[in-house]
Amino acid sequence: MTADLDITYQPANSVNPNKVVNVGGGEYCFGADWGCQNATVIDEEAFALPTTLPAGHLLQIYGNISDSSFDGTTNFGPIPTGASWGTVNDFYLLPGGCGIFAENLNSQGVSNPAPLSTLQSWLPKDALHLVSVPQVDRIPAGGSGEAALQNKIDTIFSVPVKVNAGDCMVEIFGRSGNGATDNETQVLALMAP
Numbered sequence: 711m712t713a714d715l716d717i718t719y720q721p722a723n724s725v726n727p728n729k730v731v732n733v734g735g736g737e738y739c740f741g742a743d744w745g746c747q748n749a750t751v752i753d754e755e756a757f758a759l760p761t762t763l764p765a766g767h768l769l770q771i772y773g774n775i776s777d778s779s780f781d782g783t784t785n786f787g788p789i790p791t792g793a794s795w796g797t798v799n800d801f802y803l804l805p806g807g808c809g810i811f812a813e814n815l816n817s818q819g820v821s822n823p824a825p826l827s828t829l830q831s832w833l834p835k836d837a838l839h840l841v842s843v844p845q846v847d848r849i850p851a852g853g854s855g856e857a858a859l860q861n862k863i864d865t866i867f868s869v870p871v872k873v874n875a876g877d878c879m880v881e882i883f884g885r886s887g888n889g890a891t892d893n894e895t896q897v898l899a900l901m902a903p
Contacts, residue, residue: 727903733761734773734801734881734897738821741890742780742787748816750823756798756884757821758829759895760808763877766901767870768803771841771863773897775799778858779847780890787890790855795887796846797859798826799895801879803838803871808878826884833880840879841865846886855889863897870902 738757739749748757777797780786804811810832814822845859883893 728769729764729766729901731761731763731899731901732897733763733771733879733899734759734775734895736821736881736883737892737894738883739890739892740885741888746892747820748823752823753885753888754825754827755823756826756829756882757823758811758814758832759821759881759883760811760815761879762808763873763879763899764901765875766873766903768840768867768873768899769870769902770867770900771801771865771897772900773863773895774860775843775845775863775893775895775897776858776860777845777885777891777893779856780892781856788888790847790849790887790889790891792849792855792887794846794848795855795889795891796844796885797891797893798882798884798886799843799845800839800882801841801897802833802882803840803873804834804878804880805836805874806878807876808880809834811878811880826882829882829884838871840871855887873901
């Protein structure tokens, strides 16, 4: 097979002033003490990923959330048991900065675990809850809790959300249930001037 291609580049005539900001890129493990960007063996703990935003208007939050159980082998941890397991994935806009959420990062800029109730208590009164993507796997009687939970996020704000320089978007993600799970997000924000 052969190919003979010619490519001609032309500058774009239109200027798109919109920006894409990575606001939910992370992988955190629950029910394990290793792996991922960070991990916790305490079921009630969660993680919060803060991102400082540029000034402008938030038009859209989009991407993918993929949470899955491990396979139950000794290398990866137990499969969830009980009636169900699930995840919490919430995005908030915090006016004026990331505050204590930025202070809860380790030396590599990765979120340290804290109780979910503590992370929620750190939200200021004027925090704007933008998107919630809960996921749940109901385990049938006698069945296995091994599962992959995936959701697409595509939230378009009919009225763009004003963002001042230094405002912060925080993703809080945690888990319900037990066992070992891997929670991963790839989420972007589309910003206009």
